[in-house]
Amino acid sequence: MITLESINRAEVLLYLGNSRAEMTEKMELLLDECENEILKTAAPKYLYKTVPLAESGLLVGESIKRHMQDCEYAVVMCATLGSGTDRLIRTSQVTDMSKTVVLDAMASAAAEQVCNKLEHIIANENDGKFLTWRFSPGYGDYPIELQKAFLTILDAPRKIGLCTNDNFILTPTKSVTAIMGLSNSPLEQKRRGCASCNMAKTCKFRKAGERCEF
Amino acid sequence: MNFKDLLKNDYIILDGAMGTMLQKSGLKLGEIPETLNLSHPETVKEIHRGYVEAGAQLVCANTFGANGYKLKDSGCSVREVIKAGIKTAKEAAGGRALVALDVGPIGQLMEPSGSMSFDTAYNYFKEEILAAEDADVIFFETMTDLLEVRAGVLAAKENCDKPILVSMTFEENKRTFAGASVAAAALTLEGLGVDAVGVNCSLGPDELAPIVEEFTKWTTLPIIVKPNAGLPDPNSNTYSVLPDDFAQSLSRIIDFGTVKLVGGCCGTTPDYIRALKAVTDGREYKKAAVNKDTAICSGTTAVEISEPRVIGERINPTGKKLFKQALINNDIDYILSQAISQVNAGADILDVNVGLPEIDEKEMMVRVIKALQSVVDVPLQIDSTKPDVLEAALRIYNGKPIVNSVNGEEKSLSSVLPLVKKYGASVIGLALDEDGIPKTAEGRFKIAKRIVDRAKSLGINPKDVYIDCLTLTVSAEQAGCMETLKALHRVKTELECKTCLGVSNISFGLPNRPLINHIFLTMALEEGLDLPIINPNDEDMTGAVRAYKVLANIDKNSADFINSYNSVKPEKRVIQSEHVALSDAITGGLKSEAANATKKLLEIKNAMDIVNSELIPALDSVGENFEKGKIFLPQLIQSANVAQACFEEIKKHLTKNNAAPVSKGKIILATVKGDIHDIGKNIVKVLLDNYGYTVIDLGRDVEPKLIVDTAVKQNIKMIGLSALMTTTLGSMEETIRLVRETPELKDCKIAVGGAVLTHDYAMKIGADYYCRDAKDTVDKAKEVFGI
Incomplete structure (x- = not known):
């Protein structure tokens, strides 16, 4: 089971637009309140499975093939904060939009932290082996349409209630699917960064001269 | 043999896992298990045969995921997969067991969590059910969203006459992924008239025990239990509980009573079913006593009418200018904010009335119910005089609602009660008929009895009829008040029905209305009023209900009362000042200060001037600060919200002076x-x-x-x-x-x-x-x- 004790403030501020803005007491109180509510509501659930890459049907496009170079196996994973978080954000929208954007940023950061913890669990279980970093549908030319295949392989709708809609948006929305290459020998560390991100052209962080943690 | 015959047995043995068995026999990664009905029927048949030989009396065909969404890219049609699946199961059963069309969730989340509409889900289910002419029963399994189950059950009821079994999947917190409680599931499904309800998957038998125990308190229907063989190991996907231990655990669960259909889910094999048969053979069925009062629910939460519950009356355009305007402008957020404020003030149930001649009431009712259910957990009371509006709302409502209302008139009885029965709702019965409201308590009691008798004859549980003896204005008919209370008392004691009353009509035309309302409410509660329909935002009214519950020894240790009044936190204030300049109030995010400053300015300046020379420049400067990276996004929004408070003041001022409100477009x-x-x-x-x-x-x-x-x-x-x-x-x-x-x-x-x-x-x-x-x-x- 994965539980979160706190949410990464720096990342939350990054999501809130201006991470270098001046912190006020009022803003600090709002951040505390929202962090508590997300920690209370989020019910992290996850699944993962080691699969032979060739049979997985997941090697689609150039980006993933480059990413999986020298890997025969991969770990397919997914994680979600559950539908309660979506509901909390939805309800908050009716009465307080400023609080809502903070809740939303907190939830996104929390989902990312759950993935980091899950990656840790997977790495521990594969001690002695080597993993690439997480690659998700939508990165580079990796088709977002593969969401359904990821979820089917993991039996995610049945086991943790994670689905996609017809436009391949994951529901509940604070959820992630990803794949990591698994190899018995050390992997060439491919650079992780803006070049491999499909948001590079429109990214707000880049425009502001900042970087997300990707 | 049919399902009715099977029910005569003390216990019905179901089968075990299909999915994990197919995986063992070499299902390929990502392959859809149901397509094996066409490509490898022998493999599927072998699994069924194993279960039948182990003693299963009802087996589920390999059709769990055989729906239009999951099979979309498989190259197989729903019809051929289902036909083949049922044929294979029938052959394996060879008359020794019945065969169920197994129906799992579609695989997409319903609105509002996802995008699947009620009608889309309904049509997917309908397609499955129409392909299953040869099945003996319809078995919904592993369901987590009550709204999706409702779509499925209605699709089954409207397209076949086979028995319907429903089993849902709960987490250890006794809720499904979608948040449904056991009570909400039991109330909704029993209301819809299914033949058995229960639980399967997710947990092993010991972890499921408390969930099954909770079911026994809420339903009289036969209960289904199909646990996993323990909890799965996350990576290897193996299960840890052995067949004999599994059967022993289920044997303890059977002791709760009402459990009648037992089998296994993921990780179980024919050995588990054999062990189950051994522990149930020769054992006598026993039924648990249901100890719950009549109750209603949303998709997540049940409200038992075992004590006075407040119905909030504010979602109703009658006499409310702003509400009417919101309906005409499609301003759903306004309605939602009304709902949230009532719930925060203590409403247990919300009445929903959106009837207005200028709008399409049916379409609006459906939109509002969906929107309300996406943000509040309390059950709703669907309020309309039009049966077609009631039906449209009942169809998409998630849970078991109250219908407001039916009355003693034949036209009403024959159009509303069948809807209440079909959709499994509770209903408000108004003690009036074509001759109006009887003057005497006796007259109203007679009508109440007529309504209850008719409901009974249609198979509606009389406990689900809540009688409204009708409040008359005391300034017009002073003797009427005591007649209302007398009728209420008789309905409560002689018909054993729950009662409701709209309270505030009583004081119409009198000064100091709150005082009259408040005292009348207290009198009615003392006569046995269960469901006061009031404005929960009125502190005195909700307070009277809370105080009554303390004095009547309902609110044990005054816990709710203390909780409601003892936890008022002093408000945090950064700046305490009456005289803040409007621009400072906006940049500082100070709502009430800004509103006050606006009021003051309105005394000396005209409205448009304030907007253009004060509000807009202040907002612009906040916007600029945001663009320059000096403030955070929530601060920008906060300032906008403060400006909104200023606009409200200006609007109020303009309406008072009969000027058109300022709108730029x-x-x-x-x-x-x-x-x-x-x-x-x-x-x-x-x-x-x-x-x-x-x-x-x-x-x-x-x-x-x-x-x-x-x-x-x-x-x-x-x-x-x-x-x-x-x-x-x-x-x-x-x-x-x-x-x-x-x-x-x-x-x-x-x-x-x-x-x-x-x-x-x-x-x-x-x-x-x-x-x-x-x-x-x-x-x-x-x-x-x-x-």
């Missing part, structure tokens, strides 16, 4: 079809609102046609569309195309925004403006409207 906002991210759009809404534009917010996942129709109807000059995903840009393009094809909208400008959009792309799909953020949208609106 009407703008439609919508998140396009298929996209469910609407936070960005809502930020834009707040800002536009506060720059004095009137926003018609159509919400998220909006059909292009609704946008165009609304724009034509309201003569709109600017439409703002948002999309967050590359996959939904297509819907954005489609919407723009439709607007362009509509001659009435040739002058209408379209602004678009969203994370994946760029200026070039916006132009390519035919938009007039690309807006990089909320502030930018305001600038574009200024361009369009010239102010």
Whole structure:
């Protein structure tokens, strides 16, 4: 089971637009309140499975093939904060939009932290082996349409209630699917960064001269 | 043999896992298990045969995921997969066991968590059910969303006459993924008239025990239990409980009573079923006593009417100018905020009435019910005089609602009660008929009895009929009040029905109405009133109910009462001052100070001047600070909200002086079809609102046609569309195309925004403006409207 004790403030501020803005007491109180509510509501659930890459049907496009170079196996994973978080954000929208954007940023950061913890669990279980970093549908030319295949392989709708809609948006929305290459020998560390991100052209962080943690 | 015969047995042995068995026999990664019905029927048959030989009396065909969504890309049709699946199971059973069409969840989340509509789910289920002519029963399994189950059960009821079994999947917190409690599941499903309810999957038998025990308290239907063989190991996916231990655990569960259908889910094999048969053979069925009172529920939460419960009356346009305006403008958020404030004030149930001659009541009722259920957990009371409106709402309501109302008139009895029965609701029965409201308690009691008797004859549990003995205005008919209370007392004691009353009518035409209302409410509670329909925001009224519960020894240790009044926290105030300049109040996010400053300014300046020389410049400077990276996004929104409080003051002032409210122009906002991210759009809404534009917010996942129709109807000059995903840009393009094809909208400008959009792309799909953020949208609106 994965539980979160706190949410990464720096990342939350990054999501809130201006991470270098001046912190006020009022803003600090709002951040505390929202962090508590997300920690209370989020019910992290996850699944993962080691699969032979060739049979997985997941090697689609150039980006993933480059990413999986020298890997025969991969770990397919997914994680979600559950539908309660979506509901909390939805309800908050009716009465307080400023609080809502903070809740939303907190939830996104929390989902990312759950993935980091899950990656840790997977790495521990594969001690002695080597993993690439997480690659998700939508990165580079990796088709977002593969969401359904990821979820089917993991039996995610049945086991943790994670689905996609017809436009391949994951529901509940604070959820992630990803794949990591698994190899018995050390992997060439491919650079992780803006070049491999499909948001590079429109990214707000880049425009502001900042970087997300990707 | 049919299911009815099978029910005569003390216990019915079901089968065990199919999915994990197929995996063992070499199912390929990502392969859809149900397609094996066509490609490898022998493998499937072998598994069924194993279960039948182990003693299973009812087996589920391999059709769990055989729906139109999951099979879409498989190259197989739903019909052929289901036909083959049932044929294979029948052959394996060879008359020794019945065969069920096994129906799992469609595989997409329903609105509001996902995008699947009730009708879409219904049609997927209908397709499955129509293909299953040869099945003996319909068995819904592993369901987590009550609304999806309702779609399935209705599809089954309306398209076949086979018995219906429903089993849901719960987590250790006794809720499903979608948040449904055991009580909500039991109430909703028993209401719909299914033949058995229960639990399967997710947990092993010991972990399921408390969930089954909870079921026994809420239902008289036979209970189904199909646990996993323990909890799965996350990576290897193996299960840890052995057959004999599994059977022993189930044997303890059977002791709770009412459990009648037992089998296994993931990880179980014929050995588990054999062990189950051994522990149930020769054992006598026993039924647990249901100890719950009549109750209603939402998709998540049940409210037992075992003590007075407050029904909030505020969602109703009667006599409310702002509410009427909100309905006409499609301002669903206004209605939602009314709902949330009532729930926060202590409402247990909300009455929902949206009847207004200017609007399509049926369509609005459906929209409002869906929206309400996406943000509040309390059950709703569907309030309309039109049976077609009631039915449309009952169909899509998630849970078991109250219908408001039926009366003693034949026309009403014969049109409303069948709906109550079909959809499994509770109903308010008004003690009046074609001759009006009887003057005497005796007359009203007679009508109440007529309603209850008719309900009984239709198979409605009389406990689910809540009688309203009707409050008359005491200033017009002074003797009426005591007659109402007398009738209420008789209904409560002689008919053993729950009672409800709209309270505030009593004081009409008198001074100091709150005092009369408050005392009348207390008198009625003492006579046995269960469901006062009041304004929960009225402190004295909700307070009277709370105090009554203390004095009547209902609120044990006064816990609720103390909780309601002892925890009032002193409000945190950063600045305590009456005299803050408007601009400082806006940049500082100080709502009440800003409102006060506006009031003062209105004494010396005209409204439009304040807007243009004070409010807008202050907002602009906040916007500028945001653009320069000096403040955070929530602070920008906070300032906008403060400005909103100022606009409210100005509006109030103008209405008082009979001047038209300030609006610079009407703008439609919508998140396009298929996209469910609407936070960005809502930020834009707040800002536009506060720059004095009137926003018609159509919400998220909006059909292009609704946008165009609304724009034509309201003569709109600017439409703002948002999309967050590359996959939904297509819907954005489609919407723009439709607007362009509509001659009435040739002058209408379209602004678009969203994370994946760029200026070039916006132009390519035919938009007039690309807006990089909320502030930018305001600038574009200024361009369009010239102010």
